[in-house]
Amino acid sequence: MNKLQQGTPAFRKANFALFAGGFITFSILYDVQPLMPIFSKEFHVSAATGSLTLSVTTFTLAVAMLITSSLSEAWGRKIIMAASLLLSSLLVIFTAFSSNFGSLLGFRVVQGVVLAGLPAIAMAYLGEEVEPKSLGVAMGIYISGNSIGGMAGRIITGAITDFFSWRIAMGSIGLISFILSIWFWRHLPNSKYFSPKPLKLKQLFTSLFRHLKDPALLCLYVIAFILMGSFVTLYNYIGFQLLNPPYNLSQTIVGWIFIVYLTGTFSSTWMGQLSDRLGQKNVLSMGLVMMISGAAITLASPLLVKIAGIALFTFGFFGSHSIASSWVGRRATSEKAQASSLYLFFYYSGSSLAGTTGGFFWTHFGWSGVIGFIVLLLLFAFPLTLRLAAIPAKMVQSK
Known part of the structure; x- marks a missing residue:
């Protein structure tokens, strides 16, 4: 049984899926950054308090990543990554309906925990499933999805907020992410070189x-x-x-x-x-x-x-x-x-x-x-x- 090789349909599917996964994760993580001045005005909070919409997410992400990688050793790579993306997409949509700043922060705290599923595992999946000569290309494509997602999340929310509102902007990010999450789930090849280990x-x-x-x-x-x-x-x-x-x-x-x-x-x-x-x-x-x-x-x-x-x-x-x-x-x-x-x-x-x-x-x-x-x-x-x-x-x- 051969590992994924550059130029094969399976390799392309895996790379497109993980590019989409990185795009989703980092667009959701950073979509609030250009909205901080709006949060400060709408919810009557200081700039420092408004920045918590990103800070609480990155902090819970940091903590959760220490655990999630170990969970994947027992439960499997793909199932945790797919669940992370689907749940994160739904959470963004729920966040758009936040009635006050407290509920907005609450959603963002949970968002960090759920988002940890992909970045903690994606590189391990690639290292196991892709042949060594093709790994550099595969890793580069995945990382480009991260950077482009972070950039696009900020640009998309900024533009849509200008024309409509921050709620519609975040809802749009959630909808786009959900569609891409389905793509990820359906097209990422199942692990063939992963062996479950006791937690x-x-x-x-x-x-x-x-x-x-x-x-x-x-x-x-x-x-x-x-x-x-x-x-x-x-x-x-x-x-x-x-x-x-x-x-x-x-x-x-x-x-x-x-x-x-x-x-x-x-x-x-x-x-x-x-x-x-x-x-x-x-x-x-x-x-x-x-x-x-x-x-x-x-x-x-x-x-x-x-x-x-x-x-x-x-x-x-x-x-x-x-x-x-x-x-x-x-x-x-x-x-x-x-x-x-x-x-x-x-x-x-x-x-x-x-x-x-x-x-x-x-x-x-x-x-x-x-x-x-x-x-x-x-x-x-x-x-x-x-x-x-x-x-x-x-x-x-x-x-």
Whole structure:
């Protein structure tokens, strides 16, 4: 029985299905980001409180991902991924009918738990079912679905909200996602190389604790927190500034600013290749400098200059994230799935905690306060990067 190979109908079906799965997951996760100023006005809450619509979801996603991957070892890959997508799609539709901010947050909390089913398992499915020579292509297609979904979710909700309302926008995302979820369920090939294993949560937590005792991995986890925390903070509050004077942009235009995400498609590959020649420490430091420079440029008043700063910041983020996440894979010599899940836990925790904290700086100090907070976060990453480079390779093993 052959594994999925590039060029075969089964390979194409699997890739289209997982592209759709990534698209659904990240469009649902981030569809609220351009709507935060609207939530603040409609429900009479502060910017920081409005940002909780994303923060609570990324936090429960981070926690749930630590468990979901282990559940799939016992229950199977496809069934959990399909259930995750279908339930997430229905939850978005229910969220559109939220009567108050409390119910909106409640739906988003549950959304994070349910969404964890796909990102925690998709890479494991590909690693098992796709032949090694075709795995790079398959993984690239899946990850592109993630990035395009995150971008499209923001753009679609922004545009539909302008013409109708945020409720119709979220309902539309839910309907599109439900249709794509059916496609995923019907077309993703069943697992052929998966063997169920007994559920051993104790073993999971033991391995997680073991990784946390590795000083290099701990540095990488804190860097993940800093990177995602600063990234989400910038995008959470840029809409508040651009919707107000002197810019007075429409919700649609603000949503389209997220198209600069496409710079990440290039930077993650380019900086990954560059690290092979210049070293991971040097390229990660370069990415951090790009992020700080881009954030500082957004303090300029001209709109085009501000957008250029956002683009540079985004370029640096995706490149830095690719270096840090790949460094985790090289550092952990055993139980790599648990090491990666911890990286994602810190990554999304940064989104939740820093993303909401940024609202305090926006409320009290405006955009310059937000940028000051972001720059301060990123500066902490430099000594961690130097510490990483100083840790001897012989400490790599996780015992």
